[in-house]
Amino acid sequence: MDFTPSEDQAAAQALAARIFGDLSTHERLVAAGTGTDARLWKELCTAGLPGAVEDIGLLGLVLLLEEQGRTTAQVPLAATCAYGILPVAEHGTAEQRERLLPALRDGTAVATGALPVRGEVTVVDGALYGAVPWVPWLRDATHVLVADAERGLWIVDTRAPGVSAVPVETTAPWSAGRLGLDGVRGESLGTSTGAGTGAGAGPGPGVHSSPRTSPHASVLAASRIAFAGLQAGVCAGSLARAVHHTTTREQFGRPLSTNQGVLLRAADAHMDTEAIRVTAYEAAWRYDRRLDHQAQALTAAWWASEAGRRVVHTGQHLHGGTGADLDHPVHRHFLWGRQLSAYPGCGGEVLEQLGLLLAEDGRQVGPS
Structure with missing residues (x-):
């Protein structure tokens, strides 16, 4: 497996990083409250990033969402791509793709x-x-x-x-x-009428899902992978803030980062963040190549849940008393990380599903 981004994926990620870095500032996030940052969403759509997901695949989307997570940018990028653009492009009829995708690409539909x-x-x-x-x-x-x-x-x-x-x-x-x-x-989805199960006319030309999975299972797996990528970015952003704080804040004449306990907590958080990232990459890579990906999607969701919660708690803890300030930027990473630790499925829930899936696969390939 080679997770090195393609030229198009790397270009899209760099563009996303620049847009999020320029516009998803602490001041703008405070002003947005609980709503979407309309200007930022317009910039992303004008740059063609949501529509690019059809070409750069789920792995490309994970890269974009990592950049969003680093700044906790308040735009519906994950939802629009995971529940709109990818499902319609992959499982919709030709008529549904022609009618729905243009507005989803340009942001006039969410x-x-x-x-x-x-x-x-x-x-x-x-x-x-x-x-x-x-x-x-x-x-x-x-x-x-x-x-x-x-x-x-x-x-x-x-x-x-x-x-x-x-x-x-x-x-x-x-x-x-x-x-x-x-x-x-x-x-x-998949039929042009108001009835059916979504199997309809079959997938469109951009389908990436495994032939063993139903449209429902494919969309659920893709959404779990996408939100795991978002969690990887949230954790990376939280850890980066903690590293900056502990290397610039001094106690007893030396930086906090020289304390062994701080170093160990930060190291554990780094390893957890990398585990979320690499499992999301693997699941997305397999998804894009039409390989079986259900177990990998659940694995990524488990890491996003269990490790993600640990990382954002660590990020806030390493800020000391500052971390208790609800207006501090690191608290936003804490809130996002806690939400994402439950949204794709709580750790115990996805672990149970993974165990049942592995047991079923074992029965299918085991001796007769």
């Missing part, structure tokens, strides 16, 4: 997904009923990808009759909302 948060959504006579407790970026979204009880995937226009979005405050400022569906006529 997508999100009611996965992997559990909800109760059923289909009755082609209409959707139920609710999902919270959906990230729902308050900004024009479309939301919903999974029903049978794991069919539905594209729902948030402006359609019967759709409600009640604001919900989450740990991280993600413009979240509670999604309500009352007789909503959704559009099945």
Whole structure:
């Protein structure tokens, strides 16, 4: 496996780093509150970064999200790409791709997904009923990808009759909302009608998912990988702030970083951050090459949950009393890291799923 970015992936990552670095400043984040930074989102879309994901793949998206996570930039990049651009490009019909992708690429449409948060959504006579407790970026979204009880995937226009979005405050400022569906006529992903399971006309020419997985499993895995990449960036940003603080702050005439306990905590946080990054890279690499990736996606989600929580706690702890300041930039990394430690699935939950998957694979390849 070679995780070295391609020329296009490296160029997109460098451009994202420059845009996030220039515009996602502490002052702008404070001004944005819990909402999206509209100017930053426009800059990203004008630069063509969301649309570039169709060409640079999931690994390229992970690289972009790492840069977003370093600055905790408040834009729906992960949601729009993981629940909009990639699913439509890979599993949508030709008509769905032609109709939906242009607006998702240029940012005039924003997508999100009611996965992997559990909800109760059923289909009755082609209409959707139920609710999902919270959906990230729902308050900004024009479309939301919903999974029903049978794991069919539905594209729902948030402006359609019967759709409600009640604001919900989450740990991280993600413009979240509670999604309500009352007789909503959704559009099945992969079919141009309002019925079906999403298998429809089959994937588009850009499909990267393994032939062994369903569209639902593919989208869920891709979203877990994408948000693990975002967590890697959040942790890297938190650790960078901690390193700066401990090397510039002196105690008893010497930098805090010369204390052995500080060095060990920072070293452990660095190793945890690298574990999140490399497992996300591997899962994305396999996804892009149509190799089996379900176990790797769960592995990346586990590291993002367990290690991510440790890293952002360490980042805040190494700031000492400063870390207790809710207005300090490192606290934002703490909030994002805590949210991301639960969103793709809590550690115990994904570990159980990984164990069941490995056991099933063992039964399939074991002796007869």
